[in-house]
Amino acid sequence: MEPQEVDFAHTEGAAKRRREKAMGLARYVWDRGISGQELLDLTDSTLRKLARAAETNPPSTMETWLTVVELLDQKTAWAQRHPDHPAATPAHRDEKIMWVTPPVQPWT
Template structure:
């Protein structure tokens, strides 16, 4: 478990990042903004749902004591001379490499992620829910949206980020007017039901 002062600093950092992103949103490309929000959401999700943090590999600390001294008798009085204390070097543990999940990075996994992102993007587009908005939702609400869209909820934020990028492309098509049929929204009546988290 993190000490309280670290939790407070982390929460303050997230609030300041979100505030800065909100103020600078018009100047930041939507894709970059979506990626930054995705990073923040992933960190928040990890902190909220991850295992407790335990320090591993730290040496045991010895209790502090006064200086080591040797007393010698000189003419009936003691002369105190400090004895130097030499600390032994502590070997640092080797960094742990994260395990690579072959299923997450394979070509089939990438194709599945793209297909899932397309289905989510279409569902969200039909209800006029933007990419930045969906990345701001909690993981629980996004999972509810995925189930309503008939999609198995993605295990990472990566799929949602791809869906947000696809919706950004749809927005460009709608603005250009080159593909008016593709940019039609068919379920605007459900916007209020899904745009606000419950």
């Protein structure tokens, strides 16, 4: 009988650590007012810089970033249901422009 190969990236412990990392990243991203779609539109290089700014080692796979997007969507839905709660407003929205370039408005 041959020993089974273990997929260490998908063990219960790895999933827990991935979720913890995603939570920290989602907090940082939410506080800057970056949406899930805007996050997905960022380049790999920018995502790595964003993770480092959040004092987190950059995720090695997109799986963690997709979890961040899910968490952002949940937080956005919660914020819409609780608009008067202090946590429903990103604390550092002014820093969004450091990560997400606003669309260029055409001359009219």
